[in-house]
Amino acid sequence: FFSIFTFSPLSRFSGDPKMTKFRKLNRPTGHRMSMLRTMVSQLVKHERIETTVAKAKEVRRLADNMVQFGKEGTLCAARQAAAFVRGDDVIHKLFTELAYRYKDRAGGYTRMLRTRIRVGDAAPMAYIEFIDRENELRQSKPPNPQPPQRPAMDPWTRSRLSRQFAPPKEEKISDSDS
Numbered sequence: 001f002f003s004i005f006t007f008s009p010l011s012r013f014s015g016d017p018k019m020t021k022f023r024k025l026n027r028p029t030g031h032r033m034s035m036l037r038t039m040v041s042q043l044v045k046h047e048r049i050e051t052t053v054a055k056a057k058e059v060r061r062l063a064d065n066m067v068q069f070g071k072e073g074t075l076c077a078a079r080q081a082a083a084f085v086r087g088d089d090v091i092h093k094l095f096t097e098l099a100y101r102y103k104d105r106a107g108g109y110t111r112m113l114r115t116r117i118r119v120g121d122a123a124p125m126a127y128i129e130f131i132d133r134e135n136e137l138r139q140s141k142p143p144n145p146q147p148p149q150r151p152a153m154d155p156w157t158r159s160r161l162s163r164q165f166a167p168p169k170e171e172k173i174s175d176s177d178s
Contacts, residue, residue, distance in 0.1 A: 023058055036062055041086040043110075044093055048129035056112045056128040063128075067102055067109045070094035101132060106146075113138065 025032055039059045043049050044066065051059065066085060069077040073095060082091050102109050113127045153161075 023054055025054060025058070037084055037086060040066060040084070041090045043128060043130070044085060044090045044098070045087070047133055048127055050115065050125055050127050052118075053112070053114060053124045053126045056126045059128055060110045060112055063110050063130075064107065066094055067098050068107075070099040071102060073099060098130070101130075105132075111138070 022032075025035075027035065035055075036058060039049065039051065039055065040062045043059060043063050049059075062084070066081055069081040078091065078095060081094055085091060085094070098109075109130060110128055111131050113129070115125050115127055117123070118125050
């Protein structure tokens, strides 16, 4: 009963304590988590790494969550990010440089670009990199503009406006009664 609710560093990301939403990458759990933590830390540090496509897809999810922590900027977010990534310089970069760079962007902080087929085992390789930086491989699209916020309406006005656009209801007259 109690073992279902054990905390793991990634349980916040997956929404499931068993973490079935992640790829297993043919590794035991400890090795996989350690590898992903190292890869996310290296991505934040160097801003571009080359890896296999399957690993890049997993790293992209986690790296976007780390940038989201950096944008929150709270002590709780700093502790959650520090529990996952490795190195004080990585934490500092997340909460200063990357948080400032992506303050106007709602998501999609990384991109994956497929590059080649690896010679040894024919694994498809890809670059994963942060967007909107110097020396990026491909220019990024501008972020989608946010729709303008409409002022809140009181319920009476909203009801009156919805009645204005809706046609009046017609009652069905059945011929079987006559």
